[in-house]
Amino acid sequence: MKRSLAGWTFAAPALLVIAVFFFLPVVAALALSVTDFDIYALADIHNLRFVALDNYLGLLRNPLFWKTLGNTLYFVVVGVPLSIAVSLGAALLLHSKLGRFKGFFRTAFFAPVVTTVVAVAVIWRYLFHTRYGLVNWGLSWVGIDPIDWLGDPHWAMPTIIVFAVWKNFGYNMIIFLAGLQSIPEDLYEAARIDGAGPWRQFRHVTLPMLGPVLLLVGILTMSGYFQLFAEPYVMTQGGPLESTKSVLYLMYEEGFKWWNLGNASAVAFLLFVLMAAVTSAMMWFARRKGAE
Amino acid sequence: MGFEGEQVAQLLPEFERRNPGIHVDLQQMPVLSAHEKLLTAYAGDSLPDVTPLGNTWIPEFALLGALDPLDEEIAATPALDVADYYAGPWDSGVIDGRTYAVPWYVETRIPFYRVDLLHEAGIDKPPASWDEWRTAMAAVKRKVGPKRYAILLPLNEFEPLLNLAIHDPLLRDDGRYGNFRSAGFKRTLAFYKEIFDNDWAPKVANTAISNVWDEFGNGYYTFYVNGPWNIAEFRKRLPPSLADKWMTMPLPGPDGPGASVAGGTSFVVFRNSRHKAAAWKLIAYLSEPRVQVAFHTLTGNLPPRRSPWKDPSLANDRHARAFREQLERAVPTPKVPEWERIATELRLVGEQVANDRMTVDQAAAELDRRADAILEKRRWMLDHGGGHAAGATQ
Amino acid sequence: MKRPLATAIVNGLLVALALLSIAPLLWMLSVSFMQAGEATHFPPPLLPSAPTLHNYHELFARAGMGRYLFNSFLVSTCVTLLALLFNTMAGYAFAKLRFAGREKTFRLLLAALVIPAQVAMMPLFLLLKQMGLVNTYMGAIVPGMATIFGIFLVRQYARSIPDELLEAARIDGAGEMRIFFQIVLPALRPILVTLAIFSFLAAWNDFMWPLIVLSDQDLQTLPVALASLSREHVQDNELMMAGSVVTIVPVLALFLVLQRHYIQGLLLGSVKG
Numbered sequence: 012m013k014r015s016l017a018g019w020t021f022a023a024p025a026l027l028v029i030a031v032f033f034f035l036p037v038v039a040a041l042a043l044s045v046t047d048f049d050i051y052a053l054a055d056i057h058n059l060r061f062v063a064l065d066n067y068l069g070l071l072r073n074p075l076f077w078k079t080l081g082n083t084l085y086f087v088v089v090g091v092p093l094s095i096a097v098s099l100g101a102a103l104l105l106h107s108k109l110g111r112f113k114g115f116f117r118t119a120f121f122a123p124v125v126t127t128v129v130a131v132a133v134i135w136r137y138l139f140h141t142r143y144g145l146v147n148w149g150l151s152w153v154g155i156d157p158i159d160w161l162g163d164p165h166w167a168m169p170t171i172i173v174f175a176v177w178k179n180f181g182y183n184m185i186i187f188l189a190g191l192q193s194i195p196e197d198l199y200e201a202a203r204i205d206g207a208g209p210w211r212q213f214r215h216v217t218l219p220m221l222g223p224v225l226l227l228v229g230i231l232t233m234s235g236y237f238q239l240f241a242e243p244y245v246m247t248q249g250g251p252l253e254s255t256k257s258v259l260y261l262m263y264e265e266g267f268k269w270w271n272l273g274n275a276s277a278v279a280f281l282l283f284v285l286m287a288a289v290t291s292a293m294m295w296f297a298r299r300k301g302a303e
Numbered sequence: 304m305g306f307e308g309e310q311v312a313q314l315l316p317e318f319e320r321r322n323p324g325i326h327v328d329l330q331q332m333p334v335l336s337a338h339e340k341l342l343t344a345y346a347g348d349s350l351p352d353v354t355p356l357g358n359t360w361i362p363e364f365a366l367l368g369a370l371d372p373l374d375e376e377i378a379a380t381p382a383l384d385v386a387d388y389y390a391g392p393w394d395s396g397v398i399d400g401r402t403y404a405v406p407w408y409v410e411t412r413i414p415f416y417r418v419d420l421l422h423e424a425g426i427d428k429p430p431a432s433w434d435e436w437r438t439a440m441a442a443v444k445r446k447v448g449p450k451r452y453a454i455l456l457p458l459n460e461f462e463p464l465l466n467l468a469i470h471d472p473l474l475r476d477d478g479r480y481g482n483f484r485s486a487g488f489k490r491t492l493a494f495y496k497e498i499f500d501n502d503w504a505p506k507v508a509n510t511a512i513s514n515v516w517d518e519f520g521n522g523y524y525t526f527y528v529n530g531p532w533n534i535a536e537f538r539k540r541l542p543p544s545l546a547d548k549w550m551t552m553p554l555p556g557p558d559g560p561g562a563s564v565a566g567g568t569s570f571v572v573f574r575n576s577r578h579k580a581a582a583w584k585l586i587a588y589l590s591e592p593r594v595q596v597a598f599h600t601l602t603g604n605l606p607p608r609r610s611p612w613k614d615p616s617l618a619n620d621r622h623a624r625a626f627r628e629q630l631e632r633a634v635p636t637p638k639v640p641e642w643e644r645i646a647t648e649l650r651l652v653g654e655q656v657a658n659d660r661m662t663v664d665q666a667a668a669e670l671d672r673r674a675d676a677i678l679e680k681r682r683w684m685l686d687h688g689g690g691h692a693a694g695a696t697q
Numbered sequence: 698m699k700r701p702l703a704t705a706i707v708n709g710l711l712v713a714l715a716l717l718s719i720a721p722l723l724w725m726l727s728v729s730f731m732q733a734g735e736a737t738h739f740p741p742p743l744l745p746s747a748p749t750l751h752n753y754h755e756l757f758a759r760a761g762m763g764r765y766l767f768n769s770f771l772v773s774t775c776v777t778l779l780a781l782l783f784n785t786m787a788g789y790a791f792a793k794l795r796f797a798g799r800e801k802t803f804r805l806l807l808a809a810l811v812i813p814a815q816v817a818m819m820p821l822f823l824l825l826k827q828m829g830l831v832n833t834y835m836g837a838i839v840p841g842m843a844t845i846f847g848i849f850l851v852r853q854y855a856r857s858i859p860d861e862l863l864e865a866a867r868i869d870g871a872g873e874m875r876i877f878f879q880i881v882l883p884a885l886r887p888i889l890v891t892l893a894i895f896s897f898l899a900a901w902n903d904f905m906w907p908l909i910v911l912s913d914q915d916l917q918t919l920p921v922a923l924a925s926l927s928r929e930h931v932q933d934n935e936l937m938m939a940g941s942v943v944t945i946v947p948v949l950a951l952f953l954v955l956q957r958h959y960i961q962g963l964l965l966g967s968v969k970g
Contacts, residue, residue, distance in 0.1 A: 017873035018796030025787035025843035039820035130941035347831030
């Protein structure tokens with residue numbers, strides 16, 4: 012009796028905060044998404060109209076929505092595998108018995124993770140400046156003409172992808188490292204006795220053992236990358252030619268620039284549905300492969 | 304906002320001296336996000352007492368019921384002589400017959416140009432029509448080669464295209480529909496596209512130009528269409544050797560001198576302000592001709608009243624002369640609350656056209672499609688005699 | 698034969714990757730000490746020719762960086778303290794205290810992790826407006842006071858507290874509150890440190906929410922102020938770099954000092970999950 016009450020008492024403050032400041036707004040967002048709440052409604056609530064699924068249908072018919080979706084998917088499809096590969100690579104390097112000064116390297120690799128996105132985006136915007144940036148200067152040494160990294164619609168998103176990978180690879184690297192450290196040595200011994208070289212050891216011992224970790228990292232990274240916003244906001248304002256406008260950037264503009272809260276909420280929910288679908292697909296796929 | 308925000312601080316001490324008991328808390332806002340921030344502040348009930356508001360935003364805020372009508376205060380302040388103001392800018396603050404805003408400074412966009420580079424290209428007279436401008440830009444490009452340009456029209460700004468297009472009505476039917484498929488707008492868009500197709504202008508955003516004034520000095524481009532604050536900036540930043548090698552000229556139009564946008568900023572008092580009387584005193588102070596001349600000296604911005612222009616500092620300013628002439632032909636933008644949004648679409652489609660991703664016809668149809676969609680709610684509200692459907696259009 | 702080559706490759710790669718990781722940060726530091734306009738040259742300079750504190754002076758004297766620094770510290774600290782209290786209590790409850798609907802509620806919380814926070818932002822803004830919290834410090838603090846991830850973290854760790862310890866205390870007649878403060882909290886100390894670091898970092902680096910809820914310049918936190926500075930002062934690169942340094946250094950320092958705890962927490966939160 013008493014313990015049950017205590018349980019609720021202890022959990023209540025946090026649950027209350029989450030209920031009021033998260034669940035309630037989420038439900039409200041769902042409600043908003045079936046109205047055409049806009050600046051007229053902000054002025055006078057009587058200007059509000061119930062529009063059922065019009066916002067959703069309008070978005071699905073809107074080429075801009077598909078463009079931002081395409082941009083976001085581009086970012087996810089290229090960025091997630093790249094990020095995982097780099098993280099895994101770094102983890103393998105750190106795990107290797109041949110490496111020295113591991114503590115220092117681990118810190119160096121992780122440092123970008125704790126930095127503020129906005130602050131680092133400012134640095135990268137300057138590093139990739141067409142005329143005065145270090146990157147183009149380095150390229151000029153190898154005889155490559157300056158590339159307009161952030162001004163060319165073909166290069167802007169790749170630049171942002173590289174930025175995101177640089178910023179986050181340390182995070183997944185740590186998880187991989189822990190995973191690697193939990194693989195028993197004798198498995199490797201057995202493989203070595205069977206005559207397997209390092210590459211085959213990797214494929215047949217490391218990767219399978221890392222299965223669950225890979226899945227987890229994949230899902231975490233993917234869901235994080237779907238929420239791309241800060242980088243385009245600071246570095247490119249969604250341009251050039253809207254090539255870096257992500258779905259959340261669209262939501263921000265609809266919601267906070269134009270105050271079309273109805274439409275913006277619909278964008279957010281569409282994104283959520285997409286993320287849930289992709290996550291489920293990944294988990295189903297993993298179960299099939301026996302990794303779960 | 305922006306540069307003006309930094310400079311007006313210098314005028315405040317005298318105001319506070321003359322009005323002991325009133326302290327002005329100056330908050331600066333970056334220009335790029337000012338619109339969002341003000342709307343957010345409105346939604347969050349955290350607006351300041353008085354703000355200089357971009358003219359094009361006045362219909363929006365008036366519709367929201369955020370602004371206090373100022374007719375009474377204006378009538379009670381004889382020093383604020385309405386007849387002394389230029390008609391266009393004053394009119395942009397009048398919505399449905401009531402005055403919500405008092406112009407602070409006006410601006411419009413005209414070309415700044417390098418006299419010496421133009422001369423080297425063989426052009427001795429500044430172009431006065433689009434045809435003459437075409438000739439001039441082609442000549443300059445031939446002279447400067449592939450790595451430099453004749454004109455800078457940043458793709459992340461809507462002002463360049465808008466100023467070229469404003470001589471035609473951009474919306475029709477009292478702001479219910481877009482008018483972008485008209486022959487007039489298509490001609491403008493074709494001219495805009497031609498400039499990029501011929502490589503007279505670089506296909507860049509202004510962020511790719513690390514410093515617009517230095518690059519003008521470097522001759523990276525010969526024409527730069529922008530506003531009056533650049534007079535002060537160029538004088539400050541260009542080396543002395545270039546001091547008399549640049550000039551301003553009226554904006555060319557299709558067949559002769561052209562129209563431009565009557566932009567600028569006007570003071571508004573917010574309805575929820577608790578210090579309206581003090582706010583009005585500040586507005587009256589900053590509207591005094593003498594103070595307006597001082598402000599001009601600080602920023603290069605142009606007074607919206609005719610009497611300050613008589614002051615020698617303005618009357619003898621050779622760079623300001625073209626602006627004075629242009630202001631007579633300045634035209635307000637359509638007074639619909641959705642204008643900011645439509646202008647953004649104009650820029651986005653313009654960017655596509657400049658990059659040869661759309662033809663002029665495709666772009667015009669697309670702009671009409673987008674404008675019509677944005678104006679749908681306005682049509683609904685006008686048809687239902689709804690709420691506060693404010694604003695007449697051009 | 699193979700060993701020296703392999704060793705060289707591994708260490709070489711480590712060095713290269715480390716360089717790529719921290720080079721931008723080092724360069725940021727270098728540019729922040731350069732004279733105004735020095736960085737807009739080709740070829741770009743690597744080191745300042747005449748190091749100066751001018752940019753920092755500008756930041757603090759004219760751009761009001763001191764205020765933003767204070768705001769960030771205030772908001773982050775408040776969020777951390779509140780989050781520590783709320784999340785710990787809830788995490789312990791989910792781990793050790795039986796109550797009706799405990800497992801169901803917890804599963805619901807986990808499921809909610811999938812929902813991106815941005816979905817809630819706009820209605821949350823309207824809600825806070827009704828509560829009068831928009832454009833106040835509380836508005837920036839309140840949504841971060843309890844997080845699902847924080848509760849999860851504490852719960853994972855709290856499960857390892859031996860039940861016998863708690864039972865013994867109850868038999869001795871101690872009330873639940875006393876048990877919490879005198880037994881549980883000390884036992885949870887390592888995870889508390891981790892949670893504190895997580896909360897502080899998240900609050901310090903948070904960008905989108907403070908951007909939306911804090912319109913008054915005086916209240917802005919560092920990331921927001923830096924973003925608006927950078928969009929305005931596209932030309933003043935040296936100033937921007939100095940701003941970045943001021944924004945990054947506190948959290949980087951915190952991390953360097955407490956990295957062991959942070960990394961531990963990360964592992965606890967993810968590997969088991």
